[in-house]
Amino acid sequence: MAPYRLLFMGTAPIAVPALRACAELDGVNLLAAVSQPPARRGRGRKLSPSALHQAALELGIEVQTAQRFAGAEGDKILDTYRPDACVVMAYGQIIKANHLARCPSRWLNLHGSLLPRWRGAAPIERCLEAGDERTGVQLMQMESGLDTGPVYAEMSCLTNGHTSATLSDELAKIAAELLQRDLLKVLQGELQAKSQDADGASYAHRLERTDGHINFLGSADVWARKSRAFDPKLGLRCKLTFRQKEFGVKIWSADVVAEAEALKPGQILRADRKALWVSCERGVLDLRSLQLDGKKRLDWSDLCAGLALSQNDHFHP
Numbered sequence: 001m002a003p004y005r006l007l008f009m010g011t012a013p014i015a016v017p018a019l020r021a022c023a024e025l026d027g028v029n030l031l032a033a034v035s036q037p038p039a040r041r042g043r044g045r046k047l048s049p050s051a052l053h054q055a056a057l058e059l060g061i062e063v064q065t066a067q068r069f070a071g072a073e074g075d076k077i078l079d080t081y082r083p084d085a086c087v088v089m090a091y092g093q094i095i096k097a098n099h100l101a102r103c104p105s106r107w108l109n110l111h112g113s114l115l116p117r118w119r120g121a122a123p124i125e126r127c128l129e130a131g132d133e134r135t136g137v138q139l140m141q142m143e144s145g146l147d148t149g150p151v152y153a154e155m156s157c158l159t160n161g162h163t164s165a166t167l168s169d170e171l172a173k174i175a176a177e178l179l180q181r182d183l184l185k186v187l188q189g190e191l192q193a194k195s196q197d198a199d200g201a202s203y204a205h206r207l208e209r210t211d212g213h214i215n216f217l218g219s220a221d222v223w224a225r226k227s228r229a230f231d232p233k234l235g236l237r238c239k240l241t242f243r244q245k246e247f248g249v250k251i252w253s254a255d256v257v258a259e260a261e262a263l264k265p266g267q268i269l270r271a272d273r274k275a276l277w278v279s280c281e282r283g284v285l286d287l288r289s290l291q292l293d294g295k296k297r298l299d300w301s302d303l304c305a306g307l308a309l310s311q312n313d314h315f316h317p
Helices: 013-024 050-059 072-081 123-130 165-185 222-228
Strands: 004-010 028-035 038-042 047-050 061-067 085-089 108-109 134-141 151-158 235-241 244-257 266-269 277-278 284-292 315-316
Touching: 004 013, 004 072, 013 028, 013 050, 013 085, 013 165, 028 050, 028 072, 050 061, 072 108, 085 165, 108 165, 123 134, 123 165, 151 165, 151 235, 222 235, 222 244, 222 284
Parallel strands: 004 028, 004 085, 028 061, 085 108
Antiparallel strands: 038 047, 108 134, 134 151, 235 244, 235 315, 244 284, 266 277, 277 284
């Protein structure tokens, strides 16, 4: 039997292991990778190809980019390669119905949640923010609705101890394993897709800058979860009044201090070489990693020598 002619579409680093898995899979002819066009990245704002684009070139795979796949650019790519199937992961553009119809039942998406939980743009961040104990990757059939298609297969993992960065790495590995295990079974018709139960569906809204603002109101547990969810994209932004001067700060890592009693939100309860405890409205946070504006991100144990905080100083929105 001739190998299945496949296009892989992705942009973000999380999709790279899945691309490599497709390239190594017997029974698949990986025709090309499709990615977002080069963009300006990093401090120098140099024009650079996406992580997936770079990985494809290293593997010797042809790369196509499209400013707007939904239009004529997408038509041209599909006409050029005439794939039997397309696999999509973290591509960053919506695939329209006219293109889905070109490979009926063969547009497959690797989605980083256990659907119907967390449809949408930021499933990893939102599952950590909500405190979900488990998440995973699902191999699903794409349809015109956003992440509403039936699911062929899944693999899951625990979220405990993860940040968005480390959970993305874990889900990237899982996605590759899932493709190696089940992609050919799907293409050969050995696996049947199961419709999602719409009950319990939730939408993972794209991260906004305001999501990372911390005011120390509410529960310390909520802010600790947010610190993990927004690492490395946002952090928790606030201000620090230190010796009557005000500094902008990002909190990158925070844990809940079970044995401490909350006082005034933003009040410093302890500041020594071992810990920096800050009160929330309910509960207390141990700030483990911070970044002053214009400075590097540092663990508190490294920062405390040059930032001798006391209980006279305080954090605030």
